[in-house]
Amino acid sequence: MYKNKSICVVVPAHNESTQIGQVIETMPEFVDRIVIVDDASKDQTVRVVEQYQQKNKKIVLLKHPTNQGVGGALATGYNWARDNDFDVAVRMDGDGQMNPGDLTVLLDPVVENRADYSKGNRLFTGEAYKKIPKVRYFGNAFLSLLTKIASGYWHIADFQSGYTAMNRNALHTIPWDQMYKYFGQPNDLLVRLNVYNFRVTDVPVEPIYDVGEKSGMKIGRVIFTISWLLIKLFFWRMKEKYIIRDFHPLIFFYVLGGLFGFSTILLFVRVFYCWVMTGNIPSINALAAFFSFMSASLFTLFAMWFDMEANKDLKGYKIRARETER
C-alpha cells in the first residue's frame, strides 16, 4: 500500500532472463503485487521468475503462449489488475531501465488525485541528451510532435516513455483488448485517455541506459509504423471527441486546413510545371498558391490552438500550480 492505495506493478517481459532479477529485487516494499507478463520468451525468463516466486509471494506470473508484443503483454497485465480491484496500476519494464527510486514521484499525482495518469518524462533532466542514444533522442522528438497533435496532450513530452501509473478510473475505462499491441502502445493509450478526458501529467524520471538491456525496438522501422498509427489515431480522436461526443467547430478549421493544404500542393505543382515548360511564372497562379498556403497554415494552426484550449483542463494540478505562480 502507498498512501492507503493498493499498488499493482505490471512488468512486460520478453527475453529478460538476465534483467528481470534486478527488477524484482529492487521493487519498493510498498508495492502489493508484481505482475510479470511473459510474452512467450525464448530464454529462461519464466524459470528465473518461478525461482523468485518461491521466496516472494507478491509475484504473479502470467504467460502468453505466443508472442503478442509489448502492448499485448500490458493488456494482459492491466486486465488482471482491473479484475483484482487494484487502486493503481503501474507499468515498469522488465529490463531494469526504470529507476524504482522514482516510483513515489510517479505515484504521488495519481494517489493524491491530481491526475488520472502520470508518466515519467526522461527529458526534464539535462542529462537526457547525453544519456539517450542520439537516433532515439531525435526519433522520440519527432514522434512527440506527432503525438501532441494526435492526442491533444500538448503539455506532455517524451511519449515513448513506458514508466507510467494510472488510477482505478482509467484502469476500468480503457478497453485494454483494443489497445495497440506493439511499440506504439504508449502513443495509442494517450489518444484513448484524451477521448475519455483523463488528466495526464508528466513527472521527471531518470533515463537509464547500459544496464545490460537489449532493446527490441528498431527505431528506423517503428518511426514509420508509429507515424502511420498516429495519423489514424488523429482522425479517430477527431471523430470520437469533437463530432460524436460533442461538436466543436475546430473540425471545420482542420477540414479547411486540409483542403487548402491539398490545393496548395496542386497550385505549386502547376507553377513549377509552367516555369519549367515555358520559363514564365503565371502570376495569378502564383498568387493563388501563396494565398492557399497562408490559408492552410492559418486554419491548421488555429485548429491546433483550439484543440490545445479544449484540453487545457486535462493538465495535472502540479503544472497548473506552476503556471499560476508565474
Ligand SMILES: Nc1nc2c(ncn2[C@@H]2O[C@H](COP(=O)(O)OP(=O)(O)O)[C@@H](O)[C@H]2O)c(=O)[nH]1
Ligand atoms: N522487444 C519486445 N519487448 C517486449 C515484447 N513483449 C514485451 N516486451 C517488454 O517490453 C519492454 C520494453 O521493450 P524494450 O525492447 O526494452 O523497448 P525500449 O526500452 O523502448 O527500447 C521490456 O520490458 C520487454 O521485455 C516483445 O514482443 N518484444
Ligand SMILES: [Mg+2]
Ligand atoms: Mg527497454
